Amino acid sequence: MDIARSIQSIDFLTAFSESVLAYPIVLSIHLACIALFGGMILATDLRLLGLTFKSLSITDVVTSLRPWKRIGGTIMIAMGLLLAASEAEKYAPNPFFWTKMIILGLIGVHALVFRPIVYSKTEELDRSPIIPTKAKVAAILSLCLWTAMFVMGRLIAYWD
Amino acid sequence: MLLQNAVGDALNNTEWAFALAECVHIGGFAVGVGSIALVDFRMLNLGLRYESTGRILKYTELWTVIALLFVVFSGVALFLSQTDVYRVNPIFPLKMYVLAAALLYNFTIHRKVAKMENPPPLLSRLVASVSLLLWVAVVFGGIFTGFLV
Numbered sequence: 001m002d003i004a005r006s007i008q009s010i011d012f013l014t015a016f017s018e019s020v021l022a023y024p025i026v027l028s029i030h031l032a033c034i035a036l037f038g039g040m041i042l043a044t045d046l047r048l049l050g051l052t053f054k055s056l057s058i059t060d061v062v063t064s065l066r067p068w069k070r071i072g073g074t075i076m077i078a079m080g081l082l083l084a085a086s087e088a089e090k091y092a093p094n095p096f097f098w099t100k101m102i103i104l105g106l107i108g109v110h111a112l113v114f115r116p117i118v119y120s121k122t123e124e125l126d127r128s129p130i131i132p133t134k135a136k137v138a139a140i141l142s143l144c145l146w147t148a149m150f151v152m153g154r155l156i157a158y159w160d
Numbered sequence: 161m162l163l164q165n166a167v168g169d170a171l172n173n174t175e176w177a178f179a180l181a182e183c184v185h186i187g188g189f190a191v192g193v194g195s196i197a198l199v200d201f202r203m204l205n206l207g208l209r210y211e212s213t214g215r216i217l218k219y220t221e222l223w224t225v226i227a228l229l230f231v232v233f234s235g236v237a238l239f240l241s242q243t244d245v246y247r248v249n250p251i252f253p254l255k256m257y258v259l260a261a262a263l264l265y266n267f268t269i270h271r272k273v274a275k276m277e278n279p280p281p282l283l284s285r286l287v288a289s290v291s292l293l294l295w296v297a298v299v300f301g302g303i304f305t306g307f308l309v
Contacts, residue, residue: 028303032296034186039194039220040207052219053211060210068207150190151183158179 004088017086030079034150037072040065041146048118048139050131058135059122094159100152107145114138162243171241178241185234192227193295195220196266199274203288205281213284217274228263251308255301262294 008014016022046052047061084091091097111119118125118138125135162168171177201207202216239246246252273279273287 024303024307025300028300031186031303032299034190035193035295035299036197036292037194038190039196039198042191042194042223043198043208053208055215056208056211061208064208064210068201147187150186154182154186155179 001089001092004092007085008088010085013082013086016082023083023086026079026082030076030083033072033076033079037069037076038146040069040072041142044069045139045142048125048131048135050136057122057126058131059126062119062122091156094156096152096155096159100149100156103145103148103152107142107149110138110141110145162240165240165243167237168241168243171237178238181234181237181241184230185238188227188229188231188234189299190227192224192231193299195224195227196270196291196295199270200288200291203274203284205285213274213279214277217271224266245309246305249305249308251301251304255298255305258294258297258301262291262298265294266291 008017016026043053044061044065047054047056047058053061084097114134118135125131171181198208198220199213199217202209202211202213208216270287270291273283276284
């Protein structure tokens with residue numbers, strides 16, 4: 001709790017959470033990222049499952065969307081950190097917030113596990129007559145983890 | 161009038177119903193607006209550049225329609241659960257106007273230009289930018305509605 005209090009007491013963050021407009025603006029940007037970049041995650045996952053964009057190779061879909069997903073993810077995380085740091089005392093005991101952070105960690109693990117065998121091996125996936133199971137597992141896990149992210153995110157406000 | 165209604169009662173009497181409606185709302189716009197964003201990015205010559213805008217529209221249009229239906233239905237349910245609150249909220253009507261504009265725009269001008277064989281690049285970029293701006297404005301409207309409750 002002391003750590004939380006000292007985080008949110010940093011001048012800049014205090015000013016931030018006291019500003020009537022700053023917090024909702026940052027939250028809006030955070031959600032706008034879902035709107036703008038969520039479709040890219042969906043497109044990648046559905047392509048890995050072989051359900052859509054079939055005229056495009058997996059390589060094309062993954063590589064062309066990758067830089068935008070990274071940009072979107074960076075903005076999203078930056079905004080999220082700002083939100084959490086400015087309300088550190090409120091978020092510190094919130095189980096929904098910590099569950100969301102754990103899921104974010106799992107998303108990181110997902111990347112570590114599947115990048116070497118799926119995401120950087122898209123040519124191999126394209127050459128295969130049917131899409132290998134590992135790619136489909138990666139896609140389904142990705143969809144589940146990201147859905148859990150926004151559900152937990154929404155539930156943060158319900159804890160009191 | 162609408163103060164007491166069946167949908168509102170359902171959302172207010174079951175603890176998780178309101179939260180569920182909100183999650184459907186968010187998931188809906190993630191897919192609905194996200195699929196529109198894929199087309200918009202392509203019209204800006206970004207993202208899925210290995211395919212034509214028309215093809216990308218073809219792949220995504222059903223997702224867009226179905227997801228936006230979920231957004232609208234969940235939105236109506238949320239509204240009905242607190243009509244008195246929303247009706248005096250200064251931002252909510254603005255959100256609705258922008259939403260109406262975004263929907264209308266998406267299924268008229270945007271659709272037309274997205275399907276064009278060889279649109280002037282400037283036109284594509286303009287149409288896509290307006291689309292993205294409108295939808296981002298709706299998201300902002302949603303958050304600010306909540307902050308003024």
